Amino acid sequence: MKLRNYTLRYLVIALLGVIAIWAGLFYAVILEEVYDNIDDGLKNSKILITREAFSNEKILNTPEFGINQFKITPLPKGDYKYKDKFISTFEFMEYDDDDEPVRLLETVFEDAKGDPHLLTIRASMVEEDELLEDLLTALVALYLMLVVSIALLNQIILRRAWKSFYQTLERLKSFRLGTGSGFKAPDSHIEEFRVLGRELEAMLKRNEEIYTSQKQFIENASHELQTPLAISLNKLELFAENNNLPEEQMMELGKISDTLNRLVRLNKSLLMLSKIENRQYAEEEDVDFNALTLQLTDDFTDLAEYKNITMTIVPKAQLYYKMNKGLATTLLSNLLKNAIVHSQPGSMIEITLEKNALSLSNSGNKALDGKAIFNRFYRDSHNDQSTGLGLSIVQSIAATYNLTPAYFFDTKHNFKIIFPER
Amino acid sequence: MKILIIEDEQGLREVIQQSLEKEKYIVETAHDFISGMDKIGAYDYDCILIDIMLPNGSGLDLVRELKQLQKKEAVIIISAKDAVEDKVSGLDLGADDYLAKPFHLAELHARIKSAIRRKNHDGDNTIIWNNLKVSPEQRSVSVNGEPLTLNRKEFDLLYYFIINPNRLINKTALAESVWGDYMDQADNLDFVYSQIKNLRKKLKDANAEADIQAVYGMGYKMS
Numbered sequence: 215m216k217l218r219n220y221t222l223r224y225l226v227i228a229l230l231g232v233i234a235i236w237a238g239l240f241y242a243v244i245l246e247e248v249y250d251n252i253d254d255g256l257k258n259s260k261i262l263i264t265r266e267a268f269s270n271e272k273i274l275n276t277p278e279f280g281i282n283q284f285k286i287t288p289l290p291k292g293d294y295k296y297k298d299k300f301i302s303t304f305e306f307m308e309y310d311d312d313d314e315p316v317r318l319l320e321t322v323f324e325d326a327k328g329d330p331h332l333l334t335i336r337a338s339m340v341e342e343d344e345l346l347e348d349l350l351t352a353l354v355a356l357y358l359m360l361v362v363s364i365a366l367l368n369q370i371i372l373r374r375a376w377k378s379f380y381q382t383l384e385r386l387k388s389f390r391l392g393t394g395s396g397f398k399a400p401d402s403h404i405e406e407f408r409v410l411g412r413e414l415e416a417m418l419k420r421n422e423e424i425y426t427s428q429k430q431f432i433e434n435a436s437h438e439l440q441t442p443l444a445i446s447l448n449k450l451e452l453f454a455e456n457n458n459l460p461e462e463q464m465m466e467l468g469k470i471s472d473t474l475n476r477l478v479r480l481n482k483s484l485l486m487l488s489k490i491e492n493r494q495y496a497e498e499e500d501v502d503f504n505a506l507t508l509q510l511t512d513d514f515t516d517l518a519e520y521k522n523i524t525m526t527i528v529p530k531a532q533l534y535y536k537m538n539k540g541l542a543t544t545l546l547s548n549l550l551k552n553a554i555v556h557s558q559p560g561s562m563i564e565i566t567l568e569k570n571a572l573s574l575s576n577s578g579n580k581a582l583d584g585k586a587i588f589n590r591f592y593r594d595s596h597n598d599q600s601t602g603l604g605l606s607i608v609q610s611i612a613a614t615y616n617l618t619p620a621y622f623f624d625t626k627h628n629f630k631i632i633f634p635e636r
Numbered sequence: 637m638k639i640l641i642i643e644d645e646q647g648l649r650e651v652i653q654q655s656l657e658k659e660k661y662i663v664e665t666a667h668d669f670i671s672g673m674d675k676i677g678a679y680d681y682d683c684i685l686i687d688i689m690l691p692n693g694s695g696l697d698l699v700r701e702l703k704q705l706q707k708k709e710a711v712i713i714i715s716a717k718d719a720v721e722d723k724v725s726g727l728d729l730g731a732d733d734y735l736a737k738p739f740h741l742a743e744l745h746a747r748i749k750s751a752i753r754r755k756n757h758d759g760d761n762t763i764i765w766n767n768l769k770v771s772p773e774q775r776s777v778s779v780n781g782e783p784l785t786l787n788r789k790e791f792d793l794l795y796y797f798i799i800n801p802n803r804l805i806n807k808t809a810l811a812e813s814v815w816g817d818y819m820d821q822a823d824n825l826d827f828v829y830s831q832i833k834n835l836r837k838k839l840k841d842a843n844a845e846a847d848i849q850a851v852y853g854m855g856y857k858m859s
Contacts, residue, residue, distance in 0.1 A: 440716035444738030445647035451741050452655055454854050455804040461852050468853020475808045478738050513816055516789060520827030547816075 218372045225368070226361055233360075237353050241346065249317070252337050253300055256319040259284065259335045260298070264323045267331070274325055279336060289330040294322040302339065315339040378402030382411055389418065392425050392491060429488050436485035443481065447474050476601070483603035486544070487590075490610040495538040503533040503542070504567055510547050511565070514554060522559045525550075531569040535633050537615045545611045548604040549574050549629055556627070573630040581623030588619060638662045638680070639748070642672035642698065643687045643714070648737075652685065655741045656748075658803075669693025676702060681709050682755075683748050686731075688715040688722055696722070699729040710751035714739070740809030742800045749799045765798050766845035779842040789814060790835045797848060797858035807855040832856060 215223075263284055267273050276286045299320040304313040319335045381400040389397045397418040399411025454467045489495065511518075511525045518525055535542070553563045553576040561577035586592045588609040591602040605619075608631075612619045618632040639661045643649045646667070653663045664679075666672035668691040676684070676698060684702070688695040699711055711731040715722055723734045732751040735744060753761060753772070762771045769778045775791055777784045786794060792814040796805065807825045814828075829850070836848050848858045 437716050440737040441645050441648060444716075445645065445651060447738050448648070448651040448655065448741050451804065451806055452651055454851070455658075464851060465853040468851075468855075471806060471808075471854060475806075516815065516831055517827045520830050 217376065218368055221372070222365055222368050225364055229357065229360055229364070233353060233357050237349065241349055244345070244349075248339075252317045252339060253319070256300070256317065256335050256337055257298065259337075260319060260321055260333065263333060263335065267323065268326050271325070274331060283337065284333060284335040287332040287334070289322065289332050291330065294330050297321070305336070307338070375404065378404065378407045378411070382407070382414065386414070391418075391421060392429070396422070429492060432484060433488040433492065436481050436488065439481050443474065443478050447471070447478065450474065480601045480603070483601050483607060487603065487607055487610055490541065490607070490614055493614065495541050495614075498536050498538055500534050500536050501539055501542040503535065503546070503572060504529050506542060506546055507565055507567060507572075510543070510550055514547075514550055518554050518563070521554065521557065523554060523557050523561055523563060525563045525565065528564060528566040530567060533567045533569065533572060533633070535615070535617075535636075537611075541611045541614070545608055545631070546572070548608050549631075552604055553627075553629070570633045570635060571630055572633070573628060575626045575628045578623070578627040582621065582627065584621045584623075587621055637682045637752070638664070640664050640666065640672075640675055640679075640681045640684045640709075642666040642675075642685065642690065642695065644668055644690050645687075652741075652744065655744070659745065667691075669695075669698065672698055673701065676705070676707070680707070683710040683712065683752050685712050685714055685744075685748075688713060688717060688726070696726060696729060699726060699731050703730045708755065710748070710755045712744075712747055712751055714744075740806050740812075742796070742803060742805045742809045743813055745803070746796060746799050746813065763798055765801055768798065768844050768846055770795060770798050779839075779844045782842065784838065784842045784844070786835070786838065789831055790838065793831060793835050794839075794846075797846070797856070800858075802857070802859050804851055804857050805855045810855060 263273070263286075267286070274286055274288070276282055276284065279285050301318040301320065303316060303318060305316045306312070307314040315338075317337045317339045319333075319337075321333050321335075322330055323333055324330055378400045379402075385397060385400070389395060397415055399408075399415045402408050402411065450467060450471055454464065454471070459467070507527055507529075511527060514525070550563075550565075553574050556578065557563060557576040563574060563576045566573045566575075583592075588605050590606045592605070609619055611617075612631060616634050620630045620632065622628050622630075637660075639656055641649055641652055641656075641663060643652070643665070644667055649665050649667065653665060656663045664675060664681075666675050670692060672686070672690065672695075673693075686695040686698050690698075695713060695715070699713065702709060702711060710733075712733045712735055713722075713726040713731045714735045714737060715726075716737045726734055732754065733747050735747055750772070761773055762769055764770075767780045769781075770776075772795060777786055777791065777794060793810070796810060796813055807828055811825050811828050832848055832850075839846050839848070846858055848856055851857050
């Protein structure tokens with residue numbers, strides 16, 4: 215949910231409550247005021263009528279309301295309290311053919327002779343339900359107007375106020391660590407966003423520095439390892455050559471040499487990974503993957519034949535892609551090698567070339583973890599000669615050239631490299 | 637044949653020197669840029685091995701200097717960096733080959749031999765070993781004058797053995813050199829053995845005086 219809808223939602227709900235409470239109170243106060251006003255008018259009429267009744271006895275003979283808004287009923291002699299009594303009731307009104315609310319004032323007075331009379335004065339009252347209706351209509355209109363204007367204001371204010379925030383978000387989205395694109399926070403006159411931008415900028419710069427120094431470290435470490443590795447490997451070779459050693463000792467030397475060679479491979483792979491990530495393979499050309507596949511399968515024929523594995527190429531279309539030739543070769547040869555090494559003897563590897571995809575399938579018993587398979591140092595437990603970096607190099611190359619590596623299992627292992635549309 | 641090694645790492649310098657001396661080369665060494673420059677200026681060699689990262693200077697400048705002096709030496713750059721730019725600029729400057737550390741000694745010998753051979757184009761390019769005659773340019777082999785037909789990989793294998801005769805060749809070095817760099821991660825190199833078996837059989841059938849033996853655990857040796 216967007217920020218402005220979020221705030222608007224709460225404002226709309228809160229406004230509904232506030233306006234309902236306010237309407238209730240307003241209604242009560244208005245009604246109170248109206249009654250008060252009517253009652254004052256009735257009291258005034260009472261004074262006028264009783265005064266008139268003193269001087270003009272004819273008025274005393276007003277038993278019904280008629281055209282006057284009062285009636286006087288004679289009372290038997292007795293002791294009456296001279297207290298005003300207000301009554302709200304309904305009476306039939308001819309003009310709209312309905313019972314209408316009226317306010318009655320009942321009081322007792324003595325005429326000039328001292329006889330008691332009951333005086334009832336009536337006044338038409340405001341129609342509460344109509345008032346209520348009108349009030350409700352007004353309130354609904356007010357509410358809608360408020361909501362609309364708040365929504366509009368919200369829109370405008372939020373857009374203005376959060377502009378730099380959204381800009382920051384956009385720039386964050388396009389930021390990629392290690393691409394050297396850098397992050398520049400937008401200018402803002404709002405303190406908080408300025409701080410946010412500044413902090414983000416500093417944090418990402420720190421990250422970028424750490425990332426670079428880490429990459430640099432891997433590369434330097436691999437470089438530094440090359441010479442000592444060369445010395446030990448060469449010394450060992452020379453030693454084995456110069457001394458006529460018994461077979462057993464030669465076997466031991468062979469094992470040391472194998473281990474050293476594995477270390478060399480690991481180191482080379484690490485170096486390659488960091489070079490790919492540092493984009494040190496700049497030269498690009500249109501690589502013909504069909505030709506490359508033919509060449510590489512030919513190179514791997516001896517290894518495949520030794521394992522009694524057949525490689526079949528299915529060229530459904532010509533696949534060209536602009537990338538570094540060496541990396542294209544590494545990509546394909548790592549996939550091929552991977553397929554050959556992990557296939558059972560006597561099985562078949564199928565390499566399919568499509569317009570925008572290259573896929574390899576090879577036999578296997580069970581699915582591998584498709585997520586972890588491209589990770590560094592992920593490998594089968596039983597293969598101690600693999601460096602565990604082959605597929606992660608594939609992934610690094612793919613990432614460099616916007617290719618998508620995929621793995622799935624359907625009675626066979628399937629590796630697919632999807633090339634972007636051209 | 638005289639070879640100059642310009643390499644600052646003492647261990648590597650020694651091991652290369654010992655290995656080359658076994659091949660009856662006369663080997664001289666220099667340990668930094670200045671001593672390397674002195675030797676280059678004062679003497680002539682058949683081949684010079686130059687490390688790029690040297691104390692007080694770059695090996696690439698030495699290659700440049702050689703070019704300026706119009707020297708005819710075969711130059712092989714050995715570098716720990718294995719950077720494409722270094723390789724390209726080194727070869728552009730006139731180096732004959734580029735070898736990334738770490739390398740196998742057999743590979744170094746092979747590179748030195750081909751570099752020297754390419755430099756001396758006037759001479760006879762065929763390599764003779766007992767009754768075997770190998771012409772690298774024509775990729776042909778003959779035994780006692782009779783041509784011997786080998787497939788591509790078998791020829792490459794034989795060529796590698798014949799320029800490294802009597803030397804122990806690590807099976808990884810052999811696989812990398814004949815089948816390419818990316819073969820190095822093949823989980824086992826037994827397939828190399830089956831290829832060597834074929835080659836051995838062909839050589840034997842042709843009565844070639846070349847015996848390729850397996851050295852347990854390490855690799856192979858031709859004598």
